[in-house]
Amino acid sequence: MSTRLRLAIIAALLAISGTVLAGARQYAPLAINLQFRYADGGLAETHNTDDAFSYAECGSNYGAGFCTVVDTAGTYYGCYTTDPAHIAVIRSMSPDSLFSIEWDESGVCTYVLSYASSRAAPRAP
Amino acid sequence: MTPARWWPAALGAMGVGLAFWAGTRVSRPGGPEPRAQAPRGAAERPLLVAASGGLTRDDIRAVVREELAARAEDAEAAATLASVPADPSAPETLAALAAATAAVADGIDRGVWGARERHALRLQLPHLDADQTHEVLGPLFRAINAQKLKLDGPPI
Numbered sequence: 001m002s003t004r005l006r007l008a009i010i011a012a013l014l015a016i017s018g019t020v021l022a023g024a025r026q027y028a029p030l031a032i033n034l035q036f037r038y039a040d041g042g043l044a045e046t047h048n049t050d051d052a053f054s055y056a057e058c059g060s061n062y063g064a065g066f067c068t069v070v071d072t073a074g075t076y077y078g079c080y081t082t083d084p085a086h087i088a089v090i091r092s093m094s095p096d097s098l099f100s101i102e103w104d105e106s107g108v109c110t111y112v113l114s115y116a117s118s119r120a121a122p123r124a125p
Numbered sequence: 126m127t128p129a130r131w132w133p134a135a136l137g138a139m140g141v142g143l144a145f146w147a148g149t150r151v152s153r154p155g156g157p158e159p160r161a162q163a164p165r166g167a168a169e170r171p172l173l174v175a176a177s178g179g180l181t182r183d184d185i186r187a188v189v190r191e192e193l194a195a196r197a198e199d200a201e202a203a204a205t206l207a208s209v210p211a212d213p214s215a216p217e218t219l220a221a222l223a224a225a226t227a228a229v230a231d232g233i234d235r236g237v238w239g240a241r242e243r244h245a246l247r248l249q250l251p252h253l254d255a256d257q258t259h260e261v262l263g264p265l266f267r268a269i270n271a272q273k274l275k276l277d278g279p280p281i
Contacts (some may be wrong), residue, residue, distance in 0.1 A: 041235075046242070057279065057281075059279050061250070061281060062248075062251065063255065064250065066266075066279065066280050066281055068269070076269050076275070077270050077276070078269045078276075080262045080266050103266075103270075105267075107262070107263060108259070108263070111130060113154060
């Protein structure tokens with residue numbers, strides 16, 4: 001076995017082991033499905049995307065909540081809710097949350113999910 | 126085993142060891158952070174542990190004050206919710222519904238939902254019950270999803 005081959009094997013071992021130990025990563029930018037009226041992604045990762053249009057935001061006041069998403073073409077979609085359970089989920093979101101929403105043809109949120117994941121990328125400046 | 130045979134194996138083992146070390150560095154970009162070791166009985170005596178970790182009584186008082194203040198804000202929010210008019214057919218409620226509906230219709234007509242439109246809606250929303258809120262927000266979000274409105278800021 002030549003010295004070069006040995007060094008190559010060592011370098012490969014270093015690279016592979018380092019990656020495994022870093023933990024699983026999964027990039028989750030905003031994804032919108034109009035056929036089934038849902039959108040999901042990571043708020044931080046949507047922020048980190050290179051395009052100048054896409055964003056996702058959710059919010060609530062005393063009795064209503066909403067989520068709006070904008071795709072890479074600058075097209076708006078959104079839903080609202082007066083369901084206290086959905087509003088509670090919206091209020092639990094942080095800027096680094098991952099989310100999933102579904103809505104009906106009236107624009108009412110039928111599903112709101114917020115979760116945290118170690119796989120998500122942190123917010124870049 | 127001759128040196129020519131064990132040398133690659135030894136080098137490989139060294140590589141794995143180096144890889145493990147490198148991996149631990151990569152997975153924690155900020156470097157290893159010291160973690161406080163909870164002494165035995167920590168669950169039973171949290172205050173004692175907190176105090177031994179460098180927190181003073183004033184620190185603990187500050188935390189308790191923050192928690193109480195947060196609960197007070199929650200109670201305030203609940204009181205606001207409770208202040209929503211119970212009678213959706215009261216004249217002032219119907220007037221608020223009409224004004225909110227008009228604000229949404231105006232925004233849709235002009236194709237823009239910005240600060241002005243949002244402000245007009247916000248003035249009325251607190252006076253509406255859930256059904257009336259649906260009545261107002263339904264057309265607004267249908268217009269958003271139909272690309273009839275350009276959003277400038279949050280919708281509500």
